[in-house]
Every structure is written in C-alpha cells, then in structure tokens.
Amino acid sequence: MATPHINAEPGDFADTVLMPGDPLRARVIAENYLEDAKEVTNTRNMLGFTGQYRGQAVSVMGSGMGIPSMSIYAFELFNQYQVEKIIRVGTCGGVSPDVAVRDIIIAMGASTDSSVNRTRFGGYDFAAMADYGLLEATVTAARTAALNPRIGNVFSSELFYNPKPAIFEMMKAHGILAVEMEAAGLYGAAAEAGKRAVSVLTVSDHVVTGASTSADERQNSFQDMMKVALEAAVTAD
Numbered sequence: 001m002a003t004p005h006i007n008a009e010p011g012d013f014a015d016t017v018l019m020p021g022d023p024l025r026a027r028v029i030a031e032n033y034l035e036d037a038k039e040v041t042n043t044r045n046m047l048g049f050t051g052q053y054r055g056q057a058v059s060v061m062g063s064g065m066g067i068p069s070m071s072i073y074a075f076e077l078f079n080q081y082q083v084e085k086i087i088r089v090g091t092c093g094g095v096s097p098d099v100a101v102r103d104i105i106i107a108m109g110a111s112t113d114s115s116v117n118r119t120r121f122g123g124y125d126f127a128a129m130a131d132y133g134l135l136e137a138t139v140t141a142a143r144t145a146a147l148n149p150r151i152g153n154v155f156s157s158e159l160f161y162n163p164k165p166a167i168f169e170m171m172k173a174h175g176i177l178a179v180e181m182e183a184a185g186l187y188g189a190a191a192e193a194g195k196r197a198v199s200v201l202t203v204s205d206h207v208v209t210g211a212s213t214s215a216d217e218r219q220n221s222f223q224d225m226m227k228v229a230l231e232a233a234v235t236a237d
C-alpha cells in the first residue's frame with residue numbers, strides 16, 4: 001500500500017515516528033539508536049526506518065525542509081499508516097537573548113508566516129500547539145537527563161534566508177525562543193488528523209547574536225536531543 005510519497009507496507013511504521021528534516025540524519029539515528037532497524041521507505045530518498053528502543057518499536061523518517069514537505073509526510077503517516085505520534089527532532093536558530101547555542105528547545109507552540117493552518121482552519125488563526133502529554137514526556141525526559149530545556153513558542157518560517165532581518169526583533173519582542181521551518185505545519189497536520197505531535201529542537205546558531213556551533217558541538221547536543229525524543233517515545237502514554 002504505497003502512498004504517493006511513502007513506499008512502506010501497512011504496519012511498517014511504529015506508533016511513534018521521530019522526524020528530523022534530513023533523511024540521512026534519520027539513517028544515522030536508526031543505525032546508532034535503534035536495534036534491528038530496517039529501512040521501510042525510500043521514495044525520493046526520504047528514508048524511513050523502524051527498529052526497537054528499550055524493547056519498544058519506534059520509527060524514524062526524514063521530513064524534508066519546510067512546512068509543505070513536512071505536511072505531506074505527516075499527512076500520509078497519520079492518515080495512511082495509522083501513526084499516532086510524531087516527534088520532530090531538528091535544529092533551530094536562537095532568537096531570544098535567553099537562548100544559547102546547544103540549548104534544547106521544546107516547542108509548546110509554533111507561530112508562522114505560512115498560511116497552511118489558516119487554509120486548514122477556515123481562514124481563522126489556529127493556535128498551533130504541541131500535544132500536552134508529549135510535551136510533558138519530553139520535558140520530563142530532558143530534566144531526568146539533567147538538561148535544562150527551554151519550553152515555549154517558536155516561529156516556523158517559510159524562508160531560511162529572510163530578506164527582512166527586522167522580523168527577528170519583532171519575534172524577540174513577542175517572546176519567540178527560536179526560528180525553524182516545520183513545527184507549525186506539523187502541529188496543524190496533527191490537529192487535523194486527531195493525532196499528536198511535539199517538536200524537540202537543538203539551537204545550532206543564534207540569528208541575533210551570530211553565535212554558532214562547531215560540527216562536534218552540534219553532534220553532542222544532537223545526541224542529547226535524540227535521547228530526549230526516544231525516551232519520550234517509549235514513556236508517553
């Protein structure tokens with residue numbers, strides 16, 4: 001039962017799918033964190049895998065970059081493969097002065113300049129928010145690992161290269177923690193399907209201060225994020 005964008009068989013995906021933007025990162029996660037991981041989809045090289053984490057089935061699949069790409073995969077996973085929960089695991093650019101590179105951010109809400117949720121929601125403003133149970137599970141997992149997650153509102157931008165940097169000052173003034181490109185679309189897709197989602201992000205750079213991380217630092221903080229997401233995947237109800 002392939003969909004237009006996923007060539008997995010029914011039952012190939014676990015109840016919970018972790019989604020990084022990069023499909024090669026999905027393979028790294030499967031190879032390093034999952035036991036008995038098997039590739040279940042590779043249409044357009046958007047790789048997906050299912051394996052075991054602490055004795056429970058967990059899947060990981062790339063989402064691609066941006067809300068349109070995430071929206072396609074989240075729709076098909078939720079509606080055609082009966083996936084119940086998606087945990088986005090990605091990078092973001094810090095916006096708030098209270099956020100530093102390597103911090104872990106858990107996106108309770110996601111503002112956006114995209115119109116997709118208005119399209120879904122009859123033209124009205126939709127409050128794109130994480131599922132509370134998944135939010136709680138990720139926060140608990142992060143605190144148990146002695147991490148200090150920042151929890152709040154992020155901005156899911158349509159543009160990575162924004163020609164109007166003043167937008168970051170506006171975000172800062174409204175308490176936005178960081179900018180990324182998928183969470184608001186994922187939350188809208190989950191709400192539409194009656195399913196659940198959360199986003200766990202690592203700050204890879206700071207768009208206001210210009211701070212950035214080395215490849216090694218990114219790798220270490222990425223590992224913290226992965227442990228948080230995997231623990232949440234097997235502990236959330």
Ligand SMILES: O=P(O)(O)O[C@H]1O[C@H](CO)[C@@H](O)[C@H]1O
Pocket residue numbers: 020021022064065066089090091092160180181182
């Ligand atoms: O690291 P990922 O998950 O790809 O997330 C961030 O990185 C990409 C931009 O470089 C966008 O997808 C953005 O949301």
Ligand SMILES: O=c1cc[nH]c(=O)[nH]1
Pocket residue numbers: 091092093094160179180181204205207
């Ligand atoms: O979307 C993103 C991701 C990381 N850093 C940014 O500035 N934007």
